[in-house]
Amino acid sequence: MKDKTFDSGEWRHWYADVGTLFDSGDFSGRTSQDAIEKIALVLKNLGLGDRRTTWRLRDWGISRQRYWGCPIPIIHCPACGDVPVPDEQLPVVLPEDVKIDIGSPIKKMPSFYETTCPKCGGKAERETDTMDTFVESSWYYARYACPDNAGAMLDERANYWLPVDQYIGGIEHAILHLLYARFFHKLMRDVGLVSSNEPFANLLTQGMVIADTYYRDAGGDQNSGKKQWINPADVEVVDGVSVLKADGKPVQVGGTEKMSKSKNNGVDPQALIDQYGADTARLFMMFAAPPEQSLEWSDAGVEGANRFLRRLWKAVYEHVEAGACAAYTSGELPAPTRDFRRQLHQTIAKVSDDIERRKQFNTAIAAIMELMNAMAKLDAADPATRAVKQEALEAVVLMLAPIVPHICRSLIKALKPGACLVGSPWPVADEAALTRDEIELMLQVNGKLRGKLRVAVDATQDAIEQAALASPEVLRFMEGKPARKVVVVPGRLVNVVV
Numbered sequence: 331m332k333d334k335t336f337d338s339g340e341w342r343h344w345y346a347d348v349g350t351l352f353d354s355g356d357f358s359g360r361t362s363q364d365a366i367e368k369i370a371l372v373l374k375n376l377g378l379g380d381r382r383t384t385w386r387l388r389d390w391g392i393s394r395q396r397y398w399g400c401p402i403p404i405i406h407c408p409a410c411g412d413v414p415v416p417d418e419q420l421p422v423v424l425p426e427d428v429k430i431d432i433g434s435p436i437k438k439m440p441s442f443y444e445t446t447c448p449k450c451g452g453k454a455e456r457e458t459d460t461m462d463t464f465v466e467s468s469w470y471y472a473r474y475a476c477p478d479n480a481g482a483m484l485d486e487r488a489n490y491w492l493p494v495d496q497y498i499g500g501i502e503h504a505i506l507h508l509l510y511a512r513f514f515h516k517l518m519r520d521v522g523l524v525s526s527n528e529p530f531a532n533l534l535t536q537g538m539v540i541a542d543t544y545y546r547d548a549g550g551d552q553n554s555g556k557k558q559w560i561n562p563a564d565v566e567v568v569d570g571v572s573v574l575k576a577d578g579k580p581v582q583v584g585g586t587e588k589m590s591k592s593k594n595n596g597v598d599p600q601a602l603i604d605q606y607g608a609d610t611a612r613l614f615m616m617f618a619a620p621p622e623q624s625l626e627w628s629d630a631g632v633e634g635a636n637r638f639l640r641r642l643w644k645a646v647y648e649h650v651e652a653g654a655c656a657a658y659t660s661g662e663l664p665a666p667t668r669d670f671r672r673q674l675h676q677t678i679a680k681v682s683d684d685i686e687r688r689k690q691f692n693t694a695i696a697a698i699m700e701l702m703n704a705m706a707k708l709d710a711a712d713p714a715t716r717a718v719k720q721e722a723l724e725a726v727v728l729m730l731a732p733i734v735p736h737i738c739r740s741l742i743k744a745l746k747p748g749a750c751l752v753g754s755p756w757p758v759a760d761e762a763a764l765t766r767d768e769i770e771l772m773l774q775v776n777g778k779l780r781g782k783l784r785v786a787v788d789a790t791q792d793a794i795e796q797a798a799l800a801s802p803e804v805l806r807f808m809e810g811k812p813a814r815k816v817v818v819v820p821g822r823l824v825n826v827v828v
């Protein structure tokens with residue numbers, strides 16, 4: 331501030347303003363912000379200091395001079411001072427016959443504010459300020475646990491449920507609502523209303539939805555740089571060229587950006603729901619990206635989600651139409667069915683972990699899709715295999731239910747007449763199915779691959795040799811000659827030399 335006179339003996343407000351540094355050695359000529367960065371870096375390099383962000387709720391005036399909001403239950407008495415409204419007179423309810431004009435209407439309503447002092451019985455006035463709406467939003471999560479308690483803010487049920495397992499919100503919540511709610515929670519803890527230290531155990535900030543942008547130059551002067559943004563719903567691709575549906579003429583492609591009004595690239599999920607149903611919309615969004623990352627809106631992705639749901643529907647009905655069948659519980663299984671059942675229980679373990687602990691729904695869905703592909707390849711129809719397919723389809727429907735609830739509600743009824751989705755327990759991985767009791771070895775004759783050999787995991791060298799020499803593939807390629815040597819590479823292959 332070169333045009334102002336500096337006096338080291340007196341504080342003036344402009345000292346704190348931003349400007350350009352002078353008489354500051356190497357930092358002269360830099361803007362305040364630039365100099366802050368540079369000075370911080372120099373101090374850090376000299377080992378004299380470091381940057382730190384301090385989060386602090388500086389002040390918070392909870393009273394508001396307006397009508398909407400919760401009345402502050404205080405009565406002002408000329409003799410007794412500020413007296414709390416007694417419990418039996420709570421809650422103080424806002425009048426509804428108000429005239430809304432300038433200022434808070436209840437300040438002009440003697441019928442609201444004129445009252446008597448709970449202490450001395452003399453004439454007194456109610457507080458007419460109301461609470462900031464942040465007050466209520468700072469503890470609603472605790473009240474949700476005991477909403478029917480008319481005699482207190484909270485009861486023991488709040489301690490049973492709190493802290494909230496998962497807080498989901500945009501990044502702006504990290505600096506506003508979370509700060510207020512954490513402050514309020516610690517206040518409630520200090521006065522004995524709750525016993526936990528923090529209101530929320532985990533914060534998840536969801537990613538943005540991004541979509542393609544399209545535009546045309548806004549008429550007239552080509553160099554004006556003004557763009558007329560066109561909504562993706564009004565654009566279609568014809569022979570590889572993006573054109574406006576209305577006139578069939580090309581539009582410019584502006585790249586993929588965060589959905590916004592200014593770029594006119596918001597996609598209304600209603601059109602998607604009308605065409606494919608809510609389940610397809612939900613599956614697409616959950617599958618396209620982890621929740622904290624950007625989600626790229628894509629029509630191809632939507633169609634893919636819908637195709638998967640159609641395949642699932644078909645698989646369930648083809649299975650059901652082949653006859654009623656109970657889910658597998660125990661008994662011998664053909665080898666491919668046993669392998670498939672192992673994949674089923676690996677999938678149950680993975681999906682449970684992805685959803686409950688990792689909160690990664692896209693990988694859970696991918697694992698279920700892989701399982702359905704494996705089931706499509708399992709063409710055996712013996713009773714044991716059908717029972718495993720029943721077990722698999724029931725598990726798939728229950729695991730997908732949180733993501734695509736409508737279709738799963740129908741499918742579980744088709745698979746298990748009388749069953750209901752909400753009453754069905756989450757599938758549990760069967761440890762016994764996860765353990766591998768057989769392995770597959772490559773079977774060679776004179777070093778050439780001739781087939782595969784399944785042996786018990788703990789089979790001895792001797793047993794593997796015997797099994798190899800007895801296998802039809804080896805017998806065929808030995809052409810009646812005696813075996814000179816059998817080489818076993820544990821876990822990999824067995825080679826018969828003739």
Ligand SMILES: [Zn+2]
Binds near residue numbers: 408450451452
């Ligand atoms: Zn009084």
